[in-house]
Structure formats: structure tokens, C-alpha cells
Amino acid sequence: MVSPRLYELGTLSVLVASRSAWELSHGITYLDPSSPVSRNLQIGGYQGLEERWLLEKSLRIPNLPGSSSCMRLSKLLAPSFAQQLLAQVQSQSYAVDNDSVDGLPSFEYYPMINGTWSDEELGKLLQPMVQELILPYVRSRYSCEECTVAEILVRRYLSEERRTHNLHFDGHAYATVVLGLTPPDEYEGGLYIQPTPHSNSRRFVQLEPGDLFVHSFDLQHGVRLWSGSRYSLIFWIKSSPAAVATGTTPWYHRSAAEGDPDAMYNLAGQFLQGIEGEVDVMEALRLYEKAAKMGHYGAQHHLSLMLLEAAEPNELVRAARGLRHAADAGFALAQKSLAFAYANGQGLSQDLAKAAHWMLQAAEQDDLEAVTWKLRALESMCWFVLLPVTVGQQ
Ligand SMILES: O=C(O)CCC(=O)C(=O)O
Numbered sequence: 001m002v003s004p005r006l007y008e009l010g011t012l013s014v015l016v017a018s019r020s021a022w023e024l025s026h027g028i029t030y031l032d033p034s035s036p037v038s039r040n041l042q043i044g045g046y047q048g049l050e051e052r053w054l055l056e057k058s059l060r061i062p063n064l065p066g067s068s069s070c071m072r073l074s075k076l077l078a079p080s081f082a083q084q085l086l087a088q089v090q091s092q093s094y095a096v097d098n099d100s101v102d103g104l105p106s107f108e109y110y111p112m113i114n115g116t117w118s119d120e121e122l123g124k125l126l127q128p129m130v131q132e133l134i135l136p137y138v139r140s141r142y143s144c145e146e147c148t149v150a151e152i153l154v155r156r157y158l159s160e161e162r163r164t165h166n167l168h169f170d171g172h173a174y175a176t177v178v179l180g181l182t183p184p185d186e187y188e189g190g191l192y193i194q195p196t197p198h199s200n201s202r203r204f205v206q207l208e209p210g211d212l213f214v215h216s217f218d219l220q221h222g223v224r225l226w227s228g229s230r231y232s233l234i235f236w237i238k239s240s241p242a243a244v245a246t247g248t249t250p251w252y253h254r255s256a257a258e259g260d261p262d263a264m265y266n267l268a269g270q271f272l273q274g275i276e277g278e279v280d281v282m283e284a285l286r287l288y289e290k291a292a293k294m295g296h297y298g299a300q301h302h303l304s305l306m307l308l309e310a311a312e313p314n315e316l317v318r319a320a321r322g323l324r325h326a327a328d329a330g331f332a333l334a335q336k337s338l339a340f341a342y343a344n345g346q347g348l349s350q351d352l353a354k355a356a357h358w359m360l361q362a363a364e365q366d367d368l369e370a371v372t373w374k375l376r377a378l379e380s381m382c383w384f385v386l387l388p389v390t391v392g393q394q
């Protein structure tokens with residue numbers, strides 16, 4: 001579901017991108033350079049360094065492979081190779097259809113779709129690295145012998161086009177590899193991870209051209225730029241060739257059954273989109289409910305939105321309670337949704353002061369839409385601007 005209000009606010013979001021309260025108060029924090037577990041890595045003819053950060057997630061699931069960690073691989077690829085890739089991808093034309101995370105023009109370019117090269121020339125450059133480095137690494141790191149690349153895409157972040165890729169999970173990919181193309185001194189910000197609901201756990205990842213960053217489906221992340229331009233090359237990897245061929249996400253079924261709330265949350269999203277067969281709203285609801293009970297803030301938020309949209313009078317109070325839980329945990333999306341719920345009296349009594357309070361909390365965390373509403377409210381000196389928009393639209 002794409003929020004209609006985002007279209008309207010999209011241009012403004014780009015313009016206000018450099019005026020975030022979050023940036024002013026928090027600055028940019030990078031992954032701690034002193035904390036990773038480091039080892040030399042040799043994969044075929046590639047030699048370099050693996051740095052692995054163990055992450056404190058709010059919902060920690062012990063013993064799941066790859067869970068609660070992320071890796072930076074450096075020096076395996078020559079910076080000149082990354083430069084060559086950058087020159088090649090810069091000349092492509094980028095899609096402006098709607099991004100699945102925020103509904104704004106995506107500025108993506110796909111050299112591989114469903115396991116098939118759509119850019120043969122780039123394929124020739126990338127294929128040896130995919131076969132001899134990326135797949136052997138991911139297969140061994142995640143104990144996933146059949147892992148296969150499903151999609152490869154380039155994302156472009158230019159000023160006046162795109163400054164952000166909102167906080168999200170890569171729900172359709174078992175593992176993700178990001179290859180840095182642009183030197184980090186050409187932009188401020190970049191790729192970040194956020195292992196907990198609140199942006200105070202946000203850590204930016206410095207990627208030199210040719211560095212790889214690897215994470216699994218259970219790590220929230222996003223991209224935020226304050227200045228400059230950036231290109232990145234992203235590899236989405238599924239657990240088997242069959243999963244690539246069918247576009248499905250079979251790895252979730254077992255982890256969800258074993259009690260991994262991130263897997264339940266992501267699987268619910270697949271059921272809603274009809275990726276695991278027919279659209280199955282009841283199964284999605286069941287999974288969101290289960291993950292929400294375990295304290296998964298994303299599931300609490302999504303479940304609440306679904307309940308608000310269904311507008312069953314008996315469920316509205318439960319929906320508002322779920323929003324409040326996730327908002328209290330610090331999840332900016334839930335803070336914003338709670339602001340709309342207060343503004344419109346959905347599931348709780350209308351209260352513009354509380355609406356303003358929660359919208360400001362989300363804005364404080366650099367949620368661009370919330371920042372935009374805050375600016376609008378300040379401009380018009382009135383939080384009534386929030387009133388016509390209902391939370392179920394998200
Ligand atoms: O541009 C990046 O570095 C990562 C983008 C991303 O998270 C995604 O495309 O899912």
C-alpha cells in the first residue's frame with residue numbers, strides 16, 4: 001500500500017532533507033571501528049579482510065545463522081574495478097516508477113532480474129565476482145549451499161532526486177550484499193543499519209569503492225544522504241535456484257515456525273503481496289499477531305494499521321494500543337501513525353497536542369515525512385494540518 005500523502009509530500013521531502021533536527025542533534029555515528037571481529041579472508045583468487053559486527057537487537061534470537069551480525073569485506077576488490085563499474089552504471093537510464101519502500105521515484109537500474117542478466121555487458125564484468133567471491137562467501141557465512149543471486153540493482157542518490165531510502169528489512173532476500181561504488185568523501189551519510197526500533201541505534205557504514213557489506217533479512221537498514229551523490233550496487237540473494245525461479249521466500253517458513261519474529265514479520269509481508277501464492281490476509285494477520293505478541297514493533301505497527309483500516313469498532317482500541325507500544329519502543333513509523341490516530345480520533349480520543357507530540361518524536365528521529373509535517377505545521381502555526389489524513393492510509 002502506498003500512502004497518497006507521500007506523493008504530495010515527496011518533492012518537499014527532498015527540499016527539506018538538509019534541515020533535519022536529527023542530524024543537528026545526533027550527527028553521524030559510524031559502526032564502531034574498534035568492535036568488529038576481524039579475520040583475513042581468502043576466497044579463490046580474492047584476498048582481503050572480513051570485519052564482523054555482532055549486533056544488540058531488541059529482539060535477540062540466539063543460534064539463528066547470520067542473525068544479529070553484519071559484515072564488511074574490504075580490499076577483496078580493486079578500487080579501479082569499482083571505478084570501472086561506476087562509469088558503466090552512470091550512463092544507464094534509471095527507473096522513476098514507485099519504490100516499494102516509500103512509493104517515491106526509485107532511481108534504480110536492474111542489470112539482473114529473476115536470476116537473468118538484463119545487461120549483458122555489465123553481466124560480463126560482474127559474473128566472475130558473483131561466482132567466485134560473492135556466492136562462495138554468502139554460502140559459507142550463512143551455511144546455505146544453494147544460495148543464488150536473484151536480483152542485482154544499482155541505486156542512485158542525487159540531490160534534488162533522492163536523499164533517503166527509508167528504514168526497512170529486505171523482506172524478499174535471504175541475504176543482501178552491497179558494493180560501494182562512490183568514494184565516501186563525495187557524500188555525507190550513506191548506508192546505515194538500525195538494529196533496534198529507535199534511531200539512536202543507527203550506525204552508518206563507511207564503504208570505500210570495492211568494499212562489500214553483507215547482512216541477512218533480519219537487519220533493519222536504510223540510506224540517508226545530507227550532501228553529495230552516491231551510487232551503490234546491490235545483490236539480493238535467495239536461498240535456492242528454485243526460490244529465484246519462483247520469486248518466493250521459502251527460508252521464512254522454517255524460521256517463522258521456529259519462533260523468529262523477524263521471519264514472521266517478513267513472511268506476513270509476503271502473504272500480503274501474494275508472493276507466497278495467493279494474497280492471504282488472514283495468514284498475514286496471524287503472523288503479525290504472533291510477532292506483535294513477542295514484542296516485534298514492526299508487526300505491532302503493521303497489525304495496528306490493518307485493524308484501523310478494517311475499522312471494526314471492537315478492534316480500534318487494540319489498534320491504538322499496538323501503535324502506542326511500538327511508538328513507546330521508539331519506532332518512528334509508529335510514532336507518526338499514532339500522531340495521525342490522535343489527530344483524527346481513531347481508536348482514541350482526538351487530541352491535537354498529543355498528535356503534535358508524537359509527530360515531533362518521529363521528526364526528531366529524521367522521519368522525513370514527519371519533518372515535512374512539522375515544517376508545515378510550523379509554517380501555518382497550527383497542527384490542524386494533520387486532520388484530513390487518516391492513519392489507515394499508510
Ligand atoms: O543503497 C544502498 O546502499 C542500499 C539500498 C537498500 O537498502 C535496498 O535497495 O534495499
Ligand SMILES: [Fe+2]
Pocket residue numbers: 168169170176221
Ligand atoms: Fe535494503
